[in-house]
Amino acid sequence: MSAQDRYPVARPCLSDLEERYLLDAYRSGWVSSQGPYLQRFEEQFAARCGAATAVATGNGTVALHLVLAAAGIGPGDEVIVPALTYVATANAVTYCGARPVFVDVSPESWCIDVEQAAAAVGPRTRAVVAVDLYGHPADYPALRALCARHGLLLVADAAESFGALLDGRPTGDLADATTFSFFGNKVITAGEGGCVTTSDPALAERMRLLRNQGMDPRRRYFFPVVGFNYRLTNLAAALLCAQLERADEIVGRRDAVIATYERELSDPPLINPQPVLPGVRRAPWMASFLVGPPGTGGLRDELARTLDLLGVDTRPFFVPIPDLPPYADAAGDHPVTADLARRGINLPTFAELSDVDVKVIIDRVRAALSGISGRR
Ligand SMILES: *Cc1c(COP(=O)(O)O)cnc(C)c1O
Numbered sequence: 018m019s020a021q022d023r024y025p026v027a028r029p030c031l032s033d034l035e036e037r038y039l040l041d042a043y044r045s046g047w048v049s050s051q052g053p054y055l056q057r058f059e060e061q062f063a064a065r066c067g068a069a070t071a072v073a074t075g076n077g078t079v080a081l082h083l084v085l086a087a088a089g090i091g092p093g094d095e096v097i098v099p100a101l102t103y104v105a106t107a108n109a110v111t112y113c114g115a116r117p118v119f120v121d122v123s124p125e126s127w128c129i130d131v132e133q134a135a136a137a138v139g140p141r142t143r144a145v146v147a148v149d150l151y152g153h154p155a156d157y158p159a160l161r162a163l164c165a166r167h168g169l170l171l172v173a174d175a176a177e178s179f180g181a182l183l184d185g186r187p188t189g190d191l192a193d194a195t196t197f198s199f200f201g202n203k204v205i206t207a208g209e210g211g212c213v214t215t216s217d218p219a220l221a222e223r224m225r226l227l228r229n230q231g232m233d234p235r236r237r238y239f240f241p242v243v244g245f246n247y248r249l250t251n252l253a254a255a256l257l258c259a260q261l262e263r264a265d266e267i268v269g270r271r272d273a274v275i276a277t278y279e280r281e282l283s284d285p286p287l288i289n290p291q292p293v294l295p296g297v298r299r300a301p302w303m304a305s306f307l308v309g310p311p312g313t314g315g316l317r318d319e320l321a322r323t324l325d326l327l328g329v330d331t332r333p334f335f336v337p338i339p340d341l342p343p344y345a346d347a348a349g350d351h352p353v354t355a356d357l358a359r360r361g362i363n364l365p366t367f368a369e370l371s372d373v374d375v376k377v378i379i380d381r382v383r384a385a386l387s388g389i390s391g392r393r
Contacts (some may be wrong), residue, residue: 020377023328026303027202030267030368037260042255052251059212059259062197065261066189068214070195070221073249073257074228077176077198081109084194085144087223088170090115090388094143099129100337100351101358102148106174107338110146110281118142121351126294128155130353134165143168149178149188151291152204153362157183157191164193166181172196174213178356179204180268181300188300189214199253202301205260205267207253207345257336270368274375278304278364281379286310288382303332303363314359316389321362323385329378334361 025335042054053072063071074080090096092114098106100119110117118137124128127150134145145164145276149157155173164171175188175196182188189195194217197203199210215221226234231244260267279290291305304352309316339347365378 019108020373021328022329024365024370024374024378025367026330026332026363026365028367028369029201029206030263030270031209031256032259032263034263035256038255038259039252041334042252045155047251050248050250052110052254054251054254054258054274055249058254061258061261065104065264066187066195066214068190069218070214071217072213072215072221072228073254074211074213074247075249076209076217077174077196077200077203077211078105078109079245079247080196080198080213081105081130081146081172081174081246082112082214083224083227084170084172084196084215085109085113085115085146087220087227088144088194090143090170093141095134095141096143097129097134097137097145098338099148099150099354100339100349101127101150101335101354102174102338103176103335104318104338104341105176106146106148107344111357112345115143116141117273117338117344117347119344119347119349119351121349121353122150123156124357125292125296126156127151127291127357128152128153129160131159131163133157134160138163138167138169139333142167142169144172146172146174147192148174149175149181149300151305152178152181152302153176153291153293154181154188154191154299159253160192170194175314176200176203177302178300180264182298183295189252190216193217194220199257199260202303204271204300205257205264207256207260209251210249212249267368268301271366274366274368274370275301275304277375278306278379282306282382284386287316287386301366302368305334305361305363307357307360308362309360310362317351317360317362319389320382320385323388324381327381327385329381330365332363335362344390 094115172190173195
């Protein structure tokens with residue numbers, strides 16, 4: 018394959034298998050939120066994650082809300098979340114009428130700082146939602162100990178870490194409940210989709226009830242509680258069954274793309290790869306680098322602008338959640354989050370990038386970097 022003029026940051030990897038399963042679901046007439054692919058996906062996904070159960074949902078945001086709602090989190094409660102994450106993590110807490118309490122991330126993993134999470138626990142704290150930022154699992158052994166000490170629910174937002182391992186255990190089995198997203202730019206996708214894995218049967222049953230509008234499974238059109246329509250379709254589940262069968266191939270190729278970027282581009286302090294802690298196999302969501310030395314700013318945006326002109330799309334890291342208007346009155350100082358948000362950039366990462374494509378992108382990044390550093 019030859020070089021392309023323009024490289025997007027993400028692209029789904031869909032094959033004949035996805036087409037076959039999707040058409041099969043379509044022709045069967047089971048296009049809505051019942052059907053054999055749904056059950057098959059939930060069983061196979063739970064097995065892959067080492068969890069007892071998987072509850073498929075319409076997307077990753079409602080997966081987060083579903084867990085918190087099923088756990089009974091509501092007004093007056095506080096939920097500890099990292100300051101550096103996608104907005105959905107905090108919004109899910111807000112949907113419950115509860116208050117997100119933001120904690121800084123660790124410079125070693127870019128995930129929630131466990132000591133600062135411990136310091137944020139108060140009488141109203143009910144849960145911690147850790148986020149596996151850019152594919153790197155949070156410190157679940159330490160978080161489990163913290164949550165056990167205070168009787169808190171531990172939720173893992175693994176939207177970005179499908180395929181990651183911590184001490185050999187997959188995300189999906191590292192917290193009380195783990196949420197996934199299958200949005201179009203995630204490692205495996207159905208366009209939109211999500212899932213919660215758990216080994217807590219009572220929590221799973223409550224999530225199934227709430228997912229289906231709160232309808233009593235033994236009495237049709239009887240709704241003992243206010244639920245939601247958070248169901249996934251059988252069409253989306255058909256795509257996910259195929260993606261799951263091909264997951265090792267997809268993860269393997271994305272790993273290789275990121276490994277090549279890291280080998281060819283790491284040049285501290287100008288450009289620094291994502292750190293990975295011992296015992297961690299990071300999921301290959303999006304190649305992540307920090308531009309410039311700690312505490313600096315501006316170089317990342319300059320690199321992004323130059324790469325845009327050279328035909329390489331990039332993404333800046335997330336804006337710290339406490340910097341967003343709905344969360345502006347949140348207390349606390351989050352210096353690591355602020356620094357990462359200023360310096361972080363994601364490069365194109367998808368399975369269909371050929372070796373030639375990766376080389377072309379690397380050449381363009383090098384050209385952009387030498388332009389920037391040459392001018393300083
Ligand atoms: C993608 C993502 C979500 C939300 O997933 P959707 O399927 O887009 O609703 C939640 N948390 C994190 C960290 C994400 O990256």
